[in-house]
Amino acid sequence: MTTPSAAAAVILYRESPNLEVFWVRRMLQMSYQGGFYAFPGGRLEPHESPRDAAVRELHEETGVQIDPDELRDAGRWVTPPITRQRFDTQFFLARCPPDQTARVLSSEHDVGEWIRPQDAIRKWREGSILIAPPIKHALNSLSEGLSGVEARLKSAPDARSAGGTEIEMRRGVAFVPLRTPTLPPATHTNCYLIGDDDVVVIDPASPYEEEQALLDRVLEKRRARIREIWLTHLHRDHVGGANHLRQRWGAKIAAHPITARDLAGQVHVDRTFAPNETLDLEGQPGWRLRILHTPGHARGHVCIFEELHGSLITGDLIAGFGTIIIDPPEGRMADYLDSLRRVLALEPTALFPAHGPVIGDAAGRIREYIKHRLEREENILMAWRRGVRDAAAIVAAVYTDVDPAMHGFAERSVTAHLEKLRDEGRL
Structure with a gap:
């Protein structure tokens, strides 16, 4: 099981007069939750506290500068063990200073906007957006207003679960x-x-x-x-x-x-x-x-x-x-x-x-899969034409980026590629 990286995120809100939060959409090409809506945040740097990281990330990603003492604890969530990228994220709640403007400054995001929590949840219920459970929980908590919100934000029973939740x-x-x-x-x-x-x-x-x-x-x-x-x-x-x-x-x-x-x-x-x-x-x-x-x-x-x-x-x-x-x-x-x-x-x-x-x-991702397979196939064909005919030898020559412990599985894929090439008359 991958050890989660420490991270921090900020739920930035304002009242104008309705309660709104500032959320961002991660670029589709991001390796972690590309295309998902989230709150500004990121990994802790060495020797950095969650509060200091939250302040730094918020400023880098939105231009908003706040005092660490103004951050309110909004709960902690741990990514379940279904992915190699996992985070132990401390969330904070903070009011946006009235003289500052939040905007997208990070190349990791393509959208940033103020939205009422109820409207964000409505978009999700319509099936039009992707959000992770911590974001949904925060939006639901804020939909009930600011009174008692900290207790609601920290009430999620599955927030630190190692797995086994829906x-x-x-x-x-x-x-x-x-x-x-x-x-x-x-x-x-x-x-x-x-x-x-x-x-x-x-x-x-x-x-x-x-x-x-x-x-x-x-x-x-x-x-x-x-x-x-x-x-x-x-x-x-x-x-x-x-x-x-x-x-x-x-x-x-x-x-x-x-x-x-x-x-x-x-x-x-x-x-x-x-x-x-x-x-x-x-x-x-x-x-x-x-x-x-x-x-x-x-x-x-x-x-x-x-x-x-x-x-x-x-x-x-x-x-x-x-x-x-x-x-x-x-x-x-x-x-x-x-x-x-x-x-x-x-x-x-x-x-x-x-x-x-x-x-x-x-x-x-689908195009990446197709491209990857066809590139492997061309390299296998080149090895074959050099006289490398044994599947294990082809793996050693072509799958240089693969852990040797996985070479047995790679041999099966090589066999599948060779069958395809024979059927196409290319061998």
């Missing part, structure tokens, strides 16, 4: 990170809960009893009806808790016909997806889910596209960090690249992967 960065697209026997560098699989009163559960992944109990508690707290359990593909770190959830909640399991066939005798699949199947879920703002067959990582792999707001639940088509292993014969590189191109054409607005954090720069 995370909802876009309205109605929530996930619970569950510890699973997955492949490194991942340690968890995100189980998605889509909807409101009625939910579809996607990839109840964990075979571990304590993780299954954790997911049960989240569902009990929600008091939602499970419409169905959907599986993105057959791998054990995606289906490990499916039978338990079916038995515990009486919900049926659905999967692609190939996945249902391959899981026969292991997971009780009640029905199979129809081609291009859709499901509408009522609520605010409402959700329309479309099943997309996206083979490549697995023959029966599917993604789920929420068409009204552009959320793509990617399964193992795309990860929040690193790349995806394509392991023949189950995996086929040509199919994988075709699946990436097809989901890119849908113009998704955010990617919700099975492993790692939500990705705001959807198109950028």
Whole structure:
């Protein structure tokens, strides 16, 4: 588990006459929460206190200068262990001096504006923006006014949790990170809960009893009806808790016909997806889910596209960090690249992967994946033409940026590339 970096952030507010906060949108290209709305802040420098860091970051990013003694404690949040970039962030509340103007000064942000907390929450409820749980909690707390706000800001029960909580960065697209026997560098699989009163559960992944109990508690707290359990593909770190959830909640399991066939005798699949199947879920703002067959990582792999707001639940088509292993014969590189191109054409607005954090720069990440694979393929082809024919030797020559501990997995991807090149008549 990655040790969180110490950080500080400032919830800057004014009354003009309505209560407003100043928030910023992180540039899409940012490696951490690109495209998300947040409050000004950043990492602590060596030997710097959270208060001093908050004052410095606020001034660097907005031009507003405040006295450290004017900062009010607004709670502390720790990033759950689903990503390699984690932060232990101390939040502060501060009134903007009336003679100063907040504006965007940092190259990390492309938008900065004053907004009423209620209006910010409304935008989120409409499904049009991405915000992390600390930001949503702060906005909800401030929506009730300044009286008693410090106690509300510090009241979040999951603020310092190491994991096991429901995370909802876009309205109605929530996930619970569950510890699973997955492949490194991942340690968890995100189980998605889509909807409101009625939910579809996607990839109840964990075979571990304590993780299954954790997911049960989240569902009990929600008091939602499970419409169905959907599986993105057959791998054990995606289906490990499916039978338990079916038995515990009486919900049926659905999967692609190939996945249902391959899981026969292991997971009780009640029905199979129809081609291009859709499901509408009522609520605010409402959700329309479309099943997309996206083979490549697995023959029966599917993604789920929420068409009204552009959320793509990617399964193992795309990860929040690193790349995806394509392991023949189950995996086929040509199919994988075709699946990436097809989901890119849908113009998704955010990617919700099975492993790692939500990705705001959807198109950028998909293009990056395609470019990365094609560059690898060209380098593999060049090595082949130099007479390097063994997969392990090709990995040693081409995958020089990969940890040697991962070379065995890289060999499987090399095999997939070679199969594709042979099929295309390029070897």
